[in-house]
Amino acid sequence: MPAPNNIKMEARKLDFYYSDFKALMDINLEFQKFQVTALIGPSGCGKSTFIRCLNRMNDLIPGTRLEGSLTLDNEDIYDPKVDVVDLRRKVGMVFQKPNPFPKTVFENVAYGLKVNGITDKSFIAERVETSLRGAALWDEVKDRLHDNALGLSGGQQQRLCIARAMAVEPEVLLMDEPASALDPIATQKIEELIFELKKNYTIIIVTHSMQQAARVSDMTAFFYMGKLIEVDRTETLFTRPRNKQTEDYITGRFG
Numbered sequence: 001m002p003a004p005n006n007i008k009m010e011a012r013k014l015d016f017y018y019s020d021f022k023a024l025m026d027i028n029l030e031f032q033k034f035q036v037t038a039l040i041g042p043s044g045c046g047k048s049t050f051i052r053c054l055n056r057m058n059d060l061i062p063g064t065r066l067e068g069s070l071t072l073d074n075e076d077i078y079d080p081k082v083d084v085v086d087l088r089r090k091v092g093m094v095f096q097k098p099n100p101f102p103k104t105v106f107e108n109v110a111y112g113l114k115v116n117g118i119t120d121k122s123f124i125a126e127r128v129e130t131s132l133r134g135a136a137l138w139d140e141v142k143d144r145l146h147d148n149a150l151g152l153s154g155g156q157q158q159r160l161c162i163a164r165a166m167a168v169e170p171e172v173l174l175m176d177e178p179a180s181a182l183d184p185i186a187t188q189k190i191e192e193l194i195f196e197l198k199k200n201y202t203i204i205i206v207t208h209s210m211q212q213a214a215r216v217s218d219m220t221a222f223f224y225m226g227k228l229i230e231v232d233r234t235e236t237l238f239t240r241p242r243n244k245q246t247e248d249y250i251t252g253r254f255g
């Protein structure tokens, strides 16, 4: 019998262009189910570009082009037959700056369900509660569900965005520096949350903080100038990197 395939997403020979500029070169990287993978590397190395390929967010930028393949459960996500709305339901995203809609807490979380055509009010209310609990925010907002989300603190807003992403039950969560705009306590809450979330989701996180990568991730991938230099178990990459550029970066010699 073939070994069980635990690969949730996989990039093969991936090149990415912004018009003539080649931002990613020959990326080969796989993401295991229910693991957290951190993408690290100096500013401009292509981390955000790469993570945005994973749910086709770059499609929205004119003049961009991708070569090679990117699969979700062995299916090519760039196949013309793929429904991008459905792909983004399966591969949710949380951005660097919390970006709740100027709507109530409840409406923020219910939004994706409504976009997906769900109208059953009791189902929506139940899913809103489960998602807020899952994002470790329920206790703080259960009496403020109908207040404007913009009145929440930055850390609460970011957990609300995580709840909003979770409400449509994605399989993969992409997080592009989710804690960079937050204070240390709010950051710690997000990190604890990531630890909980990986029981149910495959998580890919871009971070500038090597300490954060070391704390939250199982695997770490080091990018430099559009190339994937090294990927390994986080502990190994930070203690015994195989590549000189990785070593220079993690020891603070550049970046």
Ligand SMILES: Nc1ncnc2c1ncn2[C@@H]1O[C@H](COP(=O)(O)OP(=O)(O)OP(=O)(O)O)[C@@H](O)[C@H]1O
Pocket: 018, 021, 023, 041, 042, 043, 044, 045, 046, 047, 048, 049, 050, 061
């Ligand atoms: N919309 C765009 N149009 C053209 N070039 C872009 C665009 N977005 C990013 N780039 C370029 O692609 C390269 C990779 O950028 P990217 O934002 O992916 O890097 P990053 O590693 O995420 O950086 P940072 O850590 O600073 O966010 C950079 O040279 C950047 O200038």
